[in-house]
Amino acid sequence: MNFDAIPADRLPALLQRMPKAELHIHIEGSLEPELIFALAERNGVTLALDSVEALRAAYAFTDLQSFLDIYYAGASVLLTEQDFHDMAMAYFRRAAADHVVHAELFFDPQTHTERGVPFETVVRGLKRACEDAERELGVSALLILCFLRHLSEEAAFETLAQALPHRDAIAGIGLDSSERGHPPEKFARVFARCRELGFRLVAHAGEEGPPAYVWSALDTLHVERIDHGVRSIDDPALMARLARDGVPLTVCPLSNLKLCVVSSLSEHPLPALLAAGLRATINSDDPAYFGGYLNRNFTETFAALPQLGAAEAYRLARNSLEASFVAPERQAAWVAALDRCFAEAGA
Ligand SMILES: [Zn+2]
Numbered sequence: 001m002n003f004d005a006i007p008a009d010r011l012p013a014l015l016q017r018m019p020k021a022e023l024h025i026h027i028e029g030s031l032e033p034e035l036i037f038a039l040a041e042r043n044g045v046t047l048a049l050d051s052v053e054a055l056r057a058a059y060a061f062t063d064l065q066s067f068l069d070i071y072y073a074g075a076s077v078l079l080t081e082q083d084f085h086d087m088a089m090a091y092f093r094r095a096a097a098d099h100v101v102h103a104e105l106f107f108d109p110q111t112h113t114e115r116g117v118p119f120e121t122v123v124r125g126l127k128r129a130c131e132d133a134e135r136e137l138g139v140s141a142l143l144i145l146c147f148l149r150h151l152s153e154e155a156a157f158e159t160l161a162q163a164l165p166h167r168d169a170i171a172g173i174g175l176d177s178s179e180r181g182h183p184p185e186k187f188a189r190v191f192a193r194c195r196e197l198g199f200r201l202v203a204h205a206g207e208e209g210p211p212a213y214v215w216s217a218l219d220t221l222h223v224e225r226i227d228h229g230v231r232s233i234d235d236p237a238l239m240a241r242l243a244r245d246g247v248p249l250t251v252c253p254l255s256n257l258k259l260c261v262v263s264s265l266s267e268h269p270l271p272a273l274l275a276a277g278l279r280a281t282i283n284s285d286d287p288a289y290f291g292g293y294l295n296r297n298f299t300e301t302f303a304a305l306p307q308l309g310a311a312e313a314y315r316l317a318r319n320s321l322e323a324s325f326v327a328p329e330r331q332a333a334w335v336a337a338l339d340r341c342f343a344e345a346g347a
């Protein structure tokens with residue numbers, strides 16, 4: 001393909017139109033303030049802030065923890081199966097508009113079971129939304145259960161036991177929440193068990209935590225993808241390892257900006273990760289809180305980084321499709337659609 005034949009002024013439209021997968025989206029992080037208030041009213045929940053505007057104004061974060069405090073408060077409005085379904089469908093409609101053909105949704109059952117919401121309420125609502133998304137919107141979807149790393153490994157084992165009756169609804173296992181002070185090896189035994197059970201494995205590492213956490217996620221947890229992983233840029237041996245093994249990184253530029261992992265998008269390491277041959281992808285993380293869904297992550301990142309052009313857009317979209325946990329034949333059909341999209345744009 002001749003990417004140089006695509007003029008720069010056509011790139012923003014192409015970024016939006018190209019078929020892509022989203023592999024790093026916390027479904028609880030897609031709760032918009034309007035939906036938080038609607039669900040609070042439906043469920044008779046009283047919120048600490050009294051308006052959508054006040055809630056949105058509180059989304060000024062200084063680091064990961066300052067975000068998590070607000071995020072867990074927002075999730076408190078989710079009580080019924082229908083709430084989880086409606087939250088996920090609101091995301092899927094936005095994803096479909098962004099030409100997302102496949103999404104792998106993280107969900108945090110412990111955020112809900114700790115409040116007394118049964119595990120099956122969460123997973124049933126989300127599973128039904130995944131089925132509706134495929135049928136009504138043509139968006140393929142999988143669920144990835146994340147353990148909260150600020151809780152104990154014992155608590156993760158309890159959550160895994162609750163998940164087993166729903167094994168078929170859950171494609172993979174991840175690790176999220178407060179990274180610093182909670183290295184991947186804290187969960188070595190529960191991840192080993194998940195591996196025996198045949199779950200696909202991912203983990204957040206190298207967002208705020210050091211490159212050592214990425215090494216540990218690879219060598220101790222044996223994950224297939226690293227969520228974030230941007231701090232790998234500080235460790236040349238790790239960069240070489242990630243490139244050699246083709247480990248996908250689910251990078252989230254607007255999240256990194258909002259949580260002060262980078263001071264501006266123009267300083268984001270994404271171009272360097274791609275130039276080093278890493279299988280980076282772009283994702284929205286917690287889009288309701290970080291200022292944008294997937295296409296906005298693409299367009300703002302490309303606008304801030306002139307080194308990124310049509311070749312990088314194609315590579316990022318293709319990486320996302322091929323790093324997904326779906327069968328190779330389905331991936332190949334999406335890649336063919338991506339090729340057609342670029343051919344139509346003049347490549
Ligand atoms: Zn995340």
